[in-house]
Amino acid sequence: MFNKIVVAVDGSASSLKAVEKAVQLQGLLPHAEIYLICVYKHHSLFEASLSIGRPVDMDIPDKVLSDYAKEVVTHAKEHAFGQGATQVRAFVKSGRPSKVIVRFAREKEADLIVVGTRGTHSDKDGILLGSVSHRVTSAAKCPVLVV
Known part of the structure; x- marks a missing residue:
């Protein structure tokens, strides 16, 4: 039935509930694999250069967001x-x-995508996933479970 389950995470309580639901499904289907994915919005060097005041050792936004996304998916x-x-x-x-x-x-x-109903709402966190469940359900070719 569901052998490969993709779970979108962004650090929100809703996305952790999606993880829990995927784990429950995996308990019923012992051979199922769970693939967690955290997506961050890409920022170009041009966007990074638009800041008026920058410290000398400023990190490029993609690096900061990528590091944060790694923390989210690790958690x-x-x-x-x-x-x-x-x-x-x-x-x-x-x-x-x-x-x-x-x-x-x-x-x-x-075979299945699991997403939370709502992503995080703070500026930093909202960049990662936000509320995209509607677009995922519209575009996916496999079933989508919205938790």
Whole structure:
């Protein structure tokens, strides 16, 4: 039934509930693999240069966001194992979240995508996933479970 489950995470409580639901499904289907993905919005060097005042050792926004996304997906992976998951892989990608999630699911030949109903709402966190569940459900070729 569901052998490959993609779960989009952004650090929000809603995305952690999506992780928990995927782990519950994996409990029913012991051979299922869970693929966690955290997507951050790419910032060009031009966008980074628009800041009026920059410290000498300023990090490029993509590096900061990528590092944060890695923390988010690592936390989600630990949460999944804490809930009893057996096979979990974590990925960080950049781009428009809904498109990247759907493309990633297609590349992994996923049988199911699990997303939270609402992403995070703070400025920093909202950049990662935000509320993209509607776009994912519209574009995905496999079933989407919105938690």
